[in-house]
Amino acid sequence: MSKEFEIVREFEVDVPPEEVWEAVTTGTGGYLWPMDPPEPREGGQGPFGSTVTAWDPPHRYTNRSEDVGFPVQSVNQLDYTIEPRDEGRRAWVRYVHSGIFTDDWNNQYDGASKHTNFYLHTLCEYLTHFAPRPVTFAQLNGPASSATTQALAAVGHALGLADDAAAGTKASVRGPGGRTLDAVVDYRNPYFIGLRTDNALIRFFGRGHWGAPLGISVHDFAPDADAQVNESAWQDWLNGVFSRS
Structure with missing residues (x-):
């Protein structure tokens, strides 16, 4: 209706x-x-x-x-x-x-x-x-197995975030390829996680609450940023999270 x-x-x-x-x-x-x-x-x-x-x-x-x-x-x-x-x-x-x-x-x-x-x-x-720095944008979705209400918690664990790491917390997170990213957790609730590094905003969307796979967007402000590299790296990372879960 x-x-x-x-x-x-x-x-x-x-x-x-x-x-x-x-x-x-x-x-x-x-x-x-x-x-x-x-x-x-x-x-x-x-x-x-x-x-x-x-x-x-x-x-x-x-x-x-x-x-x-x-x-x-x-x-x-x-x-x-x-x-x-x-x-x-x-x-x-x-x-x-x-x-x-x-x-x-x-x-x-x-x-x-x-x-x-x-x-x-x-x-x-x-x-x-960041404004008005030029941006390189990438987005991707997880596999079908990430379309659950528990998916965002699995991502938080894979990043190495403590359960009580609320917005404003500084954290060293585990990113693609085993790299450690120094970040601020700028947003966190049961539906979304936002990370801010010196050069990027990385957003995690727990869309399993609405029947859709988990999504990631990367807003990269580094001068040498490459959208395809970011997309491929985070896609591999995300696929790995849900192949283990």
């Missing part, structure tokens, strides 16, 4: 509004996946076939899709309102994700809501620590 949804979040970040605007309208892959930037006008084409319905730099940006193409969603809208704080040194952001889910409403809403929290946290990490 089709039903509308709305997910609203508000937050502040220690960068000027112009930097938030740049991050959410250029689609570099700094905190999400790479995407085509919107045509800079109301009525222009937005990412993934959407239409720009509001364009007021650096204060308001909205895009809307009415033929999403997903079997469980028919309408999708993303709306950003950005206002200055502290004489323009900081920004206040109101983000609204809305639309229509056509099936499995509770599960879809729960997944979208929890993913929103993680994506917006990653946006703030990107703005605070």
